[in-house]
Amino acid sequence: MATTSDSSVSFDQTDTRSDEMNSTIEQWIDDLVAGVDDAQASAEFQEWLDVQSRFHDYSYRNTLLIKRQCPEATRVAGYRTWQEEFDRHVQEGDSAIWIWAPIITKQCPECENSPSYHEDSDCDYDETPPEEWSEGLVGFKPAPVFDVSQTEGEPLPDLDTEATGDAGDLVGRLTGAADELGVTVRIVPEAEWTHGEAKGICEQLSLVDMQPRVEVRDRENDADLARTLIHEYATAHTWTSSTTIEIRRT
Numbered sequence: 554m555a556t557t558s559d560s561s562v563s564f565d566q567t568d569t570r571s572d573e574m575n576s577t578i579e580q581w582i583d584d585l586v587a588g589v590d591d592a593q594a595s596a597e598f599q600e601w602l603d604v605q606s607r608f609h610d611y612s613y614r615n616t617l618l619i620k621r622q623c624p625e626a627t628r629v630a631g632y633r634t635w636q637e638e639f640d641r642h643v644q645e646g647d648s649a650i651w652i653w654a655p656i657i658t659k660q661c662p663e664c665e666n667s668p669s670y671h672e673d674s675d676c677d678y679d680e681t682p683p684e685e686w687s688e689g690l691v692g693f694k695p696a697p698v699f700d701v702s703q704t705e706g707e708p709l710p711d712l713d714t715e716a717t718g719d720a721g722d723l724v725g726r727l728t729g730a731a732d733e734l735g736v737t738v739r740i741v742p743e744a745e746w747t748h749g750e751a752k753g754i755c756e757q758l759s760l761v762d763m764q765p766r767v768e769v770r771d772r773e774n775d776a777d778l779a780r781t782l783i784h785e786y787a788t789a790h791t792w793t794s795s796t797t798i799e800i801r802r803t
Contacts, residue, residue: 562621564651570695574651578617615652619698622650626700628709635699641706649697660689667691720775727782736789737766738782746770753781755789765789 562577564570611619619626629650635641661671663678670691671683701709724740731738748754753769767785772778 561624563648564622564695565648570651574618574653574695577621578614611652618652619650623700625702626650628701629698630701631696631698635704635706639704639707639709641701641704641709643699643704647699647703649699651695652698653693654696655690656692656694657688658691659683659686660691661686665689665691715774715777718776720779723779724775724782727779727786731767734786734789735764736786737764739766739768740771740778741768742771752777753785755785 564573566573619629623629629652630639632643635643656667658667660667661676661678661683662681664671664674664676666674666676668683668686671678728738728740748768748770751770752772753767755765755767767782767789769778769781769785
């Protein structure tokens with residue numbers, strides 16, 4: 554069972570971890586939806602938006618899981634990623650933060666299940682053996698990650714690089730494509746920007762239908778502005794196409 558400590562939770566039990574991760578997400582979303590009228594004024598909701606702005610590479614479900622387990626987290630990565638890419642090491646005794654990681658494996662061309670689920674399904678596809686199938690997304694599994702505060706070693710490189718060059722009319726074309734992509738987009742003047750040092754954010758326009766909204770901070774550098782838009786559009790696409798836990802086609 555998930556355990557709580559102040560405002561955080563942990564998923565210590567391997568046999569119940571998946572169910573607990575799911576129920577934690579669903580309960581928090583239900584709570585936010587129940588209080589949708591005053592959600593914008595809710596300290597918890599504002600805290601979630603702040604956390605979401607820090608984790609551009611994670612779906613909203615993983616962002617919720619990170620926030621519930623480690624509210625102060627700012628940058629997370631897997632154990633080996635910290636070691637091999639950043640020459641940092643997880644400190645002994647620190648507990649993992651559990652998120653959903655995609656399962657990419659061989660996939661039946663007909664039912665799109667993994668070989669093991671294909672065998673138990675009603676699918677009759679047998680034109681090619683499983684070893685010749687292409688790989689695809691078949692589900693999600695719990696995976697451990699760690700916040701930078703749980704590691705020690707080499708200082709992190711400056712990741713806040715700025716794109717340069719002639720962007721032409723790329724910004725206009727990107728904003729014009731928002732409707733087709735199912736995203737609401739707004740370029741916010743510098744004076745009205747309320748998300749700190751972030752160049753852009755992707756958040757939920759509605760707690761009911763989870764419609765993504767992208768906001769980017771306006772700047773003179775159109776090349777960098779276009780890069781931010783593309784990055785946030787990719788985050789929005791991840792949200793709208795994400796599926797939880799296991800994808801088993803029937």
